Amino acid sequence: MDISVESLETPALTKAQLAELLFEQIGLNKRESKDMIDAFFDLISDSLVEGEDVKISGFGNFQIRTKAPRPGRNPRTGETIPIQARRVVTFHASHKLKEQIQQQGRNTPMR
Helix, strand or coil: CCCCCCCCCCCCCCHHHHHHHHHHHHCCCHHHHHHHHHHHHHHHHHHHHCCCCEEECCCEEEEEEEECCEEEECCCCCCEEEECCEEEEEEEECHHHHHHHHHHHHHCCCC
């Protein structure tokens, strides 16, 4: 199945645009399309909140990392402030996605 996103008006791909693509290219009705996209992202979010890694074959891995507390600096005043420990999401693209991006970059003239 080949899904085309060439008609995108904005540089970012939104959930609404994904739902529209499901509606147009797969034939789901608009409500089913929206519900499927919402369920997909809810599943990813819930897994990450629980501390589970999310691996999407051929796309990449989302991982939760715990950053240690560290000293920071207010750029305006130069005052040292503590930055608390926190959990962050990281994304690592798969080799397949990296190759696709590199191939597209070679075929597209630089601006």
